Amino acid sequence: MGGLTDRRPTFTTERLRLAPLTEDHLDHLVELDSDPEVLRFIWGRALTREESLRHGSKRIDLVGEARGIGAWAGYEDGTFVGWWTLQRDPDDDSTAELGYRLRREAWGRGLATEGSRALLDHAFTTLGLPRVWAGTMAVNAGSRGVMEKLGLRLERTVVEDWDEPLPGAELGEVYYAITREAWLRRT
Numbered sequence: 481m482g483g484l485t486d487r488r489p490t491f492t493t494e495r496l497r498l499a500p501l502t503e504d505h506l507d508h509l510v511e512l513d514s515d516p517e518v519l520r521f522i523w524g525r526a527l528t529r530e531e532s533l534r535h536g537s538k539r540i541d542l543v544g545e546a547r548g549i550g551a552w553a554g555y556e557d558g559t560f561v562g563w564w565t566l567q568r569d570p571d572d573d574s575t576a577e578l579g580y581r582l583r584r585e586a587w588g589r590g591l592a593t594e595g596s597r598a599l600l601d602h603a604f605t606t607l608g609l610p611r612v613w614a615g616t617m618a619v620n621a622g623s624r625g626v627m628e629k630l631g632l633r634l635e636r637t638v639v640e641d642w643d644e645p646l647p648g649a650e651l652g653e654v655y656y657a658i659t660r661e662a663w664l665r666r667t
Contacts, residue, residue, distance in 0.1 A: 494594065500552060512532075522581075524644075524646040552564045580626070611658070611659050613658075639653075
């Protein structure tokens, strides 16, 4: 990993330290993905160790995008609480997708918002991206609340037919976004 990891800064917020995600964090990712409640709106079930390692490795591979984009492991008082990502949109290289996944013990305490705020500030003030977006299932009130607290605005709802839909899939997925100008006005 070496040099590529160095292009992603480590962020320190009031309660969090976000360090570039590396292979050293894989056991944390497996533990996080073993909680079915954490994955309720993503997979509808816990992942096996092999599935988690495969998906975790993809997040670590985001480092290859460099330019300050990738994934970060979040720690509160030295304890792993989850991960955050900022990844280039494959359809529009000038925008990025914000993502996060936290341990259940960290829910409802503002940590998702706090870590995301650090990444959004990085995206807009350091990288100069014009737009960042995020998405979730419409029924995921917690994640939607984080996006709204950050100033992201609902852009669209997409309802698809799934072979094995998760509960609430009939309400669709929602996509929120914020522009650099809107972010800078807020800060």
